[in-house]
Amino acid sequence: MGAMKTIGVLGAGKIGEALLSGLLHGGYSPDDLVFTERYPERAAELTKRYGVRAVDVRTAAEWADVLVVAVKPQDIEPLLDELAPAISHHTLVVTLCAGLPTALFERRLPEGTSVVRVMPNTPMLVGQAMSAISPGQHAVPADLAFVEELMSHVGKVVRVPESQQDAVTALSGSGPAYFFYLVEAMIDAGILLGLPRAVAAQLIIQSAVGAATMLAESGEHPVTLREAVTSPGGTTISAIKELEKHGVRAALLSAIEAARDRSVELGRAHQPE
Ligand SMILES: NC(=O)C1=CN([C@@H]2O[C@H](COP(=O)(O)OP(=O)(O)OC[C@H]3O[C@@H](n4cnc5c(N)ncnc54)[C@H](OP(=O)(O)O)[C@@H]3O)[C@@H](O)[C@H]2O)C=CC1
Ligand SMILES: O=C(O)[C@@H]1CCC=N1
Numbered sequence: 706m707g708a709m710k711t712i713g714v715l716g717a718g719k720i721g722e723a724l725l726s727g728l729l730h731g732g733y734s735p736d737d738l739v740f741t742e743r744y745p746e747r748a749a750e751l752t753k754r755y756g757v758r759a760v761d762v763r764t765a766a767e768w769a770d771v772l773v774v775a776v777k778p779q780d781i782e783p784l785l786d787e788l789a790p791a792i793s794h795h796t797l798v799v800t801l802c803a804g805l806p807t808a809l810f811e812r813r814l815p816e817g818t819s820v821v822r823v824m825p826n827t828p829m830l831v832g833q834a835m836s837a838i839s840p841g842q843h844a845v846p847a848d849l850a851f852v853e854e855l856m857s858h859v860g861k862v863v864r865v866p867e868s869q870q871d872a873v874t875a876l877s878g879s880g881p882a883y884f885f886y887l888v889e890a891m892i893d894a895g896i897l898l899g900l901p902r903a904v905a906a907q908l909i910i911q912s913a914v915g916a917a918t919m920l921a922e923s924g925e926h927p928v929t930l931r932e933a934v935t936s937p938g939g940t941t942i943s944a945i946k947e948l949e950k951h952g953v954r955a956a957l958l959s960a961i962e963a964a965r966d967r968s969v970e971l972g973r974a975h976q977p978e
Pocket of ligand 2: 879
């Protein structure tokens, strides 16, 4: 178990909470975790829910072997101001922030600080995260191996060069949102066809679970799986024709490109003068 390292989660919003919850489900003890939060009410609520201690950033920096940064990229500067004087250079820093390069942390934290960049996603809440990890310039193989093991408690992990993290963020970081959006639209289609909302939701959600399981377990290409649903002269091809007519494939390509561009932009906002 993670070599029993203590973990401090800085910023327990949606993704910070998902990590705490996922690690607890994955076998971590609440005694090996702390978190920081700006609002005391939110901190108290999380402590009640998970039994994990809320502390200030200085205490987290002094106590934890590993600090996981989970604030919005827009909030990083004040956090680094607080962290820089408090952190020891032996602490491993793991950043979950979209767009922010490891070099930003290395520049602002004590010389030689080991930083690993991770892009997870919210299915971490159910142990089904997809996380991509990249080492900063001072991260040694043991640091990367530790983070790989840590994130494997909450899902699957892949190693990528940091230069690919903006693309990863656009694909799997934001990816669950695209599926939720599709499901939402498909349930609406059920309503359009006169089905009760609860029935439409059950039909679509189970179809999504079934399709995802086939993709994950069959090893078949998505085209093969789609062709198996598409009977000659049947219903599916009538729907596919409309999807093509409305440029859904092109829309997805443009959407994911836009997400990648936004990730790059979030990183640029924190470049040195
Ligand atoms: N949501 C997602 O699917 C994913 C998010 N990420 C990354 O995770 C990070 C967090 O995103 P998300 O959880 O969605 O955002 P949230 O706004 O939900 O979470 C950020 C939390 O950090 C708190 N916070 C801000 N500054 C500080 C500080 N100095 N000390 C302590 N707490 C602080 C915020 O408090 P307050 O409410 O006061 O602002 C908030 O609760 C981002 O960098 C994002 O790019 C990565 C992968 C997926
Ligand atoms: O939307 C965002 O910026 C974050 C990063 C990836 C998913 N959510």
